[in-house]
Structure formats: C-alpha cells, structure tokens
Amino acid sequence: MTRTLLHSFDPPAESPVAGPTVDLEVSSIEDAGIREVLQTPGTAYGAWSLLDTLLTPTGAGTPFIFKEPLGQAREVKVALSGLFGRFVARAYLERYFNLSIFAHLGSRVIDLDRRRKIKVKRLSRGDLPDWIACASDLSSLTVAEAKGCHDVGGPAKALDRAWAQAKRIDVTVKDRKVSVKRIAIATRWGMAAAGPSDAFLSARDPVDEGDPIEPKDQDSLFIGLLRLHIANLIKPLGHAELAGALQRLTHQPFPQRLQDDLGRARALLDAAPVREVEKATALGGLIGGVVTRAGPITEADVAPADQEALARLNLRPIFVGIDRDLIRAAIDAEPQAVRTRVVQAARPDEFARSDRAGGWIIPVGEERRIKGST
Template identity: 85%
Template sequence: MTRTFLHSFDPAAASPVTGPTVDLEVSDIEDAGIREVLQTPGAAYGAWSILDALLAPTGTGTPFIFREPLGQAREVKVALSGLFGRFVARAYLERHFNLSIFAHLGSQTIDLDRRRQVKVKRLFRGDLPDWIACASDLSLLTVAEAKGCHDVGGPAKALDRAWTQAGRIDVTAQGRKVTVKRIAIATRWGMAVAGPADVHLSVRDPVDEGEPIDPEEKNALFIGLLRLHIANLIKPLGHAELAGALHRLTHQPFARRLQDDLGRARALLDAAPVRDVEKASAIGGLVGGIVTRAGPVTDADVAPADQEALARLNLRPVFVGIERDLIRAAIDAEPSAVRNRLVTAVHSDEFARYDRAGGWIVPLGLERRISGET
C-alpha cells in the first residue's frame, strides 16, 4: 500500500522526486525495518511488523498518518519515533537514492580495511550518524542520519540535529578524506487525533568533496562496507561465527594473518546451512534465518509445518537471507564479481522481495516455504 509524505529537499534542484510529495510503499518501509532491526545491536524485536496497523485506515495513496500518538510517555514517543524514523529514511534511501548496502556506525573508529588504512574516522564528540551506505554497483558512498519527531512547528529542528550528526565522521584512505554524499533526513509524524495533522519528510543533501584515492583503496572501501553489511545482517540469524570472521577481515592489518582469516571465513561459509525457496528456482541458495514478530528464530532447522504454524498464529514469519555466492565474493574481495552479481537483473517473484544487495525477504506460510540441508 502506497502512502505519501509532504516532501522538502535541500538543495531543491537535486531532489530525486518532482512535486510537493513523495510516496513510499508501507511494505518497503516494513522490509527496511526488518533489515534495520537485525543490523542494529539491541533492537532485535518485531516493531517493523506492527507499522501498517498503526496507520489511519484511509487507504492507498493517502498520507502516512498514524491513528494516534506513538504512546503517552515521552520516553516511549522518543524511542518509537526514532526507530520508525530510521525505517522510513532507509526505505526512502533505498528507493530514491538507489542505496542498498548499509553499515551501521557505533564506535570511535571503524575499519573498512585496516591493512590499507581505509576507515571511518570520528571528527567530533557526540552520537555518530546512523549509516555509511552505497549502491549495489559499489558507488555513491553516502553518510546518512535519520530523525523522527513530533514537533508541532515542523521538522526543521530535527533536520538541523540530523545534519550536525551526519558531519561527525569522515571516511579516509591512507589519511586522505574521501568524497561522500552527506544526507540528513527528518520525518515529522502526522496524527489523525491529538497531534500534528500533516506528515513531513525533509532532506538535506550536499556532496562533501574529498581527495582522489587509487582504485585498490576504493575497492577495499566498498568491499569492507559490504562485509560489514552482511555480517551485521546474518549475526542475529544464527551465523555469529561467520559474521565474526567477516568482521575480522576488515580489522586484520597483517597480510599473512589475513590469509588465515580468509581460510577460516571460507570454511565457515562452506559449513553454513544453505536454504532454498520453494517454487522459486530463480533464487539461489541463501544463508540466513527466520524472523517473526517476536524476533529471530535461531534454531537451525524449522520444518515446513512449523513455518505454516507460525503464519497461522499471525507471527508474520519471514525468511531473511543473503545469496551464498555473494558472501563468497565478499570474502574473496572480488569487486568485479560483486558488481556483476548485484547489477544483474533479478527476475521478479510473486512473494520473495529482493533488496539489490544479494538479500531476500520471503514471507512464509501456505504459499511459500524454505527448505534445505543444515
């Protein structure tokens, strides 16, 4: 179902949409929420799965208006507003900026390739931006921060806070600043009752020019970003060892030890359970797990009957997985193989939804099940 937001963009000439509104599919926002909840430490619960039920029942093509305020206590409003703001912002970036690979920021320095000294560097004190992201062809390096707010006067103050946060890091290679696009996104919620009536999505988006870097450093940057994207997604799905191996590849400064780490990562991938989507031959073997309203199901094997039972109980089970061949290319640091795989057109599927980063979300139930060997 499509919902709309009043849209403002700075600079206006660079806006990815025309007209005063922007539309997003609620299902795209929920899919972004699934990925965001899985990749964000400490947020592994099914908030994504209640989004549609919270909206005013005004139908497709109408504004994204909540039935009522997001809770009564201030701390509840702040928590849900921030979380839902990230869901909306990520769906917006995925659809209108073609971004598909997201790494979350949470420490002072984040290595993308320590051996080549490619990293994310903190510039100022305070919370870091939400993401460093890029497109599926390993381009459009972007630093982004999302805010949600209830400000009666509009999203301007929240956008200013988001913009400040987006400027707290640089991406550097051998100490040289890399060109990035910085994006701040603020969503001011609209309420059917007891709150602002209009929903706003406000964006600030200049490019921050840096210095040229050589092709090897550029490839290392994007491969490191992809490794973190994969690791953060599969860790809560029962693949903590493989996720840890991917993280070590970005941290390892020594060439000889890196070869040992590569061997370990390949062995863990070979041992990982590979799942197939029934009735979808175009989708290759996936590494991942089942997620419900209650969070990930970490058991290695969930029988088809159990998948159907979860659906009957309205737990909204979905299988979230990444193509095994893409994980192999990320481990082997093969940028050409990654680009070729991710830019290849993917056949549409009636049920499974593709994220342009080798990832699939497959609703489970009577029509669709996941099978495979452990």
C-alpha cells in the same frame, strides 16, 4: 500500499522527486525496518510488523498519518519516533537514492580495511550518524543520519540536529578524506488525533568533496562496507561465527594473518546451512534464517510444517537471507564478481522481495516454504 508525506529537499534542484510529496510503500518501510532491526545491536522485536496497523485506514495513496500519538510518555514517544524515523529514512534512501548496502556506526571509529588504512574517522564529540551506505554496484558512498520527531512547527529543528550528526565523521584512506554524499533526513509524524495533522519528510543533501583515491583502495573501501553489511545482517540469524569472520577481514592489518582469516571465512561459509525457496527457480542458495514478530528463530531449523504453524498463528514468519555466492565474492574481495552476482541475484519472484544487494525477504507459510539443501 503506498502512503505519502509532504516533502522538502535542500538543495531543491537536487531533489529526487518532482512535486510537493514523496510516496513510499508501507511494505518497503517494513522491509527496511526488518533489515534495520536485525543489523542494529539491541532489541530483535518485530516492530516493523506493526506499522501498517498503526496508520489511519484511508487506503493507498493517502498521507502517512498515524491513528494516535506514538505512546503517551515522552520516553516512549522519543524511542518509537527514532525507530520509525530510521525505517522511513532507510526506505527513502533505498528507493530514491538506490542505496542498498548499509554499515552501521556505533560509538567507536570502525575500520573498513585496516591493512589499507581505510577507516571512519570521528571529527567531533557526540553521537555518530546512523549509516555509511552505498549502491549495490559499489558506488555512491553516502553518510546518512535519520531523525523522527513530533515538533508542531515541523521537522526543521530535527533536520538541523541530523545534519550536525552527519558531519561528525569522515571516511579516510591513508588519512586522506574521500568524497561522500552527506544526507540528513527528518520525518515529522502526522496524527489523526492529538497531534500535528500533516506528515513531513525533509532532507539535506550536499556532496562533500574529498581527495581522489586509487582504484584498488576504492574497491577495498566498498568491499569493507559490504562485508560489514552482510556480517551485521546474518549475525542475529544464527550465523555468528561467519559474521565474526567477515568482520575480522576488515580489521586485520597483517598479510599472513589475513590469509588465515580468509581461509577461516571460506571454511565457515562452506559449512553454513544453505536454504532454498520451494518452487522458486529464480532464487539460488541463501544464507539466513526465519524471523517472526517476536524476533529471529536461531535455535533450530524451522521445518515447513513449523513455518505453516507460525503463519496460522499470525506471527508473520519471514525468511531473511543473502545470496551465498555474493557472500563468497565479498570474502574473496572480488568487486566485479560482486557487481555481476548482484545483477544475477536480483531476478524477480512472485513472493520474494529483493534489496538489490543479494538480500531477500520472503514471507513463508502455506504458499512459500524454505527448505534446507546439501
């Protein structure tokens, strides 16, 4: 179901939409929330699965308005506002900027390829932006920060805070800054009662020009992003060892040890259980796991009968997975194979929803079941 938010963009001439509003599918926001919660350290609770029930039941194409404020205590409002702000912003970036690969930033500087001296460099104190992201064809390097707020006057102050955060890092290759698009996004929530009545989404988006880099370094930068994106997604789904191996590939500086790490990552991928979707010829082998409203199920294989039981209990079981061949291309650092595999892996399916980067979200139960394969 589509919902709309009042939209402003700086600079206006670069706006990805025409007109005063932007529309987003609630299911796309929920899918973005699933990936965001899985990839971010912290709670695994399925907050994404509650979003639709929190909105006013006014139908498709109507404004994105919550029934009531997001909690009563200030701490609860701030926490939920920030969480939902990231969900909406990620769905906005995925749809209107074609971004699909997201590496998360914490409090420390991260390596994308330590051997080639490709890293994220902190420029000032304070919280780092939410994401470094790119498109599935390994282009459009982007630094993005999302904020949610309840400010009566609108999202301007939250957008300023987000913009300050988006400027706190550079991506560097051999200490030379590379070009990035910096995007700050602020969502001001609308409430049917006891709050502002209009929902706003505002964005600021200038390109920050840097130095040209060699093609091999550029490929390594994007492969590093993809490895972190995959690792962060599969780790809470029961694939911690494989995720750790992918992460080690980004910060191993020594050639011989890197070869050992590559061998280890390939062996772990070969040993990982591969899942397939019943009656879905368009989908190949996937690495992932089942997630419910209560979080990921990692302790045991979820048999088809269990998937049906979870669906009957309204726990909204879904399978979250990534194309196995894409993971192998990321391990082997083959950018052209990544681009080719992303195109092949994005074929549509009646039930499965693709993130255009080899990832799938598949509701399971009576109509669709995940099965193991050898």
